[in-house]
Amino acid sequence: MNPLLWGATILLFTSLVSAANLDIGQEINEVCAGCHGEYAEGGKEGEYPRLAGLPAGYMEQELRHFKSKVRLNHPMVPYTKERELPEEDLLDVSAYIATIELYAKLPPIDEENFNAYERLLLSKKLLNVRRIEGDYAAGKQLYSRECASCHGRKGDGKLKSQTPLLAGQYTNYLLKQIHAYQKGTRIHDQEEASESIFKEYSEIQIHNLLAYLSILDDD
Ligand code: HEC
Ligand code: HEC
Known part of the structure; x- marks a missing residue:
């Protein structure tokens, strides 16, 4: 066989084998939807975080951490056992959820x-984090100096480094994670727990930072 053709065949084969199956991912997501919502929009003011828009590789990593209990997540224990969520399913569901797009506001009506049906569907994919009051300027200053380089200038995360979004994520959830970083029960970006920046x-500084993040998804 022509070597070029060989190369193409091998490439096709490996991409078929390694490609995540989005249909299976969508089926698995029906289980997750019980807590995280059909469109992975989260709920209960952040008791269940938004997942839509998180980088797939980041979700895979956190799911593996839940499995091994490196990151404790009691409500999800029954759903991350090896039998419930084998590696293949973990990859498929993360890939599927990463494709879901949410909107911070509805586009203007095209007369x-x-x-009406499309409009209704869109409205279910609406998520605009409730604005909290605070010193937005102080929050912005801290965010721009200490967080933007990794989490993005607009807080929408970075695909290349698989860094999660912060803007568009529920304030309560973010605060809970920051407290976990401070306590050392979750480790932030390969820091030493004892030297976490959050300490x-x-x-007040954290409140202002979160207040600023709560308005970042408005535009
Ligand atoms: C019984 C409720 C429940 C179900 C079902 C559930 N989750 Fe969760 N999930 C949670 C809670 C609660 C958290 C937040 C944990 C915390 O506060 O640290 C979470 C967090 C996560 C996170 C971390 C998000 C982040 O930003 O770090 C991921 C990823 C996740 N869930 C994926 C899934 C997937 C995929 C499924 C389906 C296979 C699923 N969850 C099913 C309750 C649930
Ligand atoms: C050097 C890069 C880097 C910097 C700087 C950084 N982060 Fe992170 N952050 C990460 C990465 C990577 C993760 C994902 C995994 C982890 O480490 O927990 C993360 C996770 C988080 C999470 C958890 C998100 C979730 O969905 O569970 C929060 C909250 C957070 N960062 C807030 C901040 C804030 C606030 C700042 C600035 C004070 C900041 N980070 C600065 C890289 C960074």
Whole structure:
């Protein structure tokens, strides 16, 4: 066989074998939806975080941490046992959820092509984090200096480094994670737990940071 053709065949084969199956991922997501919502929009003011829009590789990593209990997540224990969520399913469901797009606001109505059903579907994919009051300027300053390089200038995360979004994520959930980083029960970006940047911040600084994040998804 022509070597070029060989190369193409091998490439096709490996991509078929390694490609995540989005249909299976969508089926598995029906289990997750019980808590995280059909469109992975989260709920109960952040008791269940938003998953839509998180990088797939980040979700895979956290699911493996839940499995091995490196990151404790009691409600999810029954769902991350090897029998319930083998590696293949973990990859498929993460890949599927990463494709779900949410909107912070609805696009203006197109009078000419108005479709009530499509509009209804869109409205279910709406997530705009409730604005909390605070010193937005102080929050912005801290965010830009200490967080933006990894989490993105607009807080929407970075695909390349698999860094999670912070803007568009529920405030309560973010605060709970920051407290876990401070206590050392979760480790932030390969830091030493004892040297976490979050230990340096006062509750007021963190409040202002979260207030700023709560308005970042508005535009
Ligand atoms: C019984 C409720 C429940 C079910 C079902 C559930 N989760 Fe969760 N999940 C949670 C809770 C609660 C958290 C937040 C844990 C915390 O506060 O640290 C979470 C967190 C996560 C996170 C971490 C998000 C982040 O930003 O770090 C991922 C990823 C996740 N879940 C994926 C899934 C997937 C995939 C499924 C389906 C296979 C699923 N969950 C099913 C309750 C649930
Ligand atoms: C050097 C890169 C880097 C910097 C700087 C950084 N982060 Fe992170 N952050 C990460 C990575 C990577 C993760 C994902 C996994 C982990 O480490 O927990 C993360 C996770 C988080 C999470 C948990 C998100 C979730 O969905 O569970 C929060 C909250 C967070 N960071 C807040 C911040 C804040 C606030 C700052 C600035 C004070 C900041 N980070 C600075 C890389 C960084």
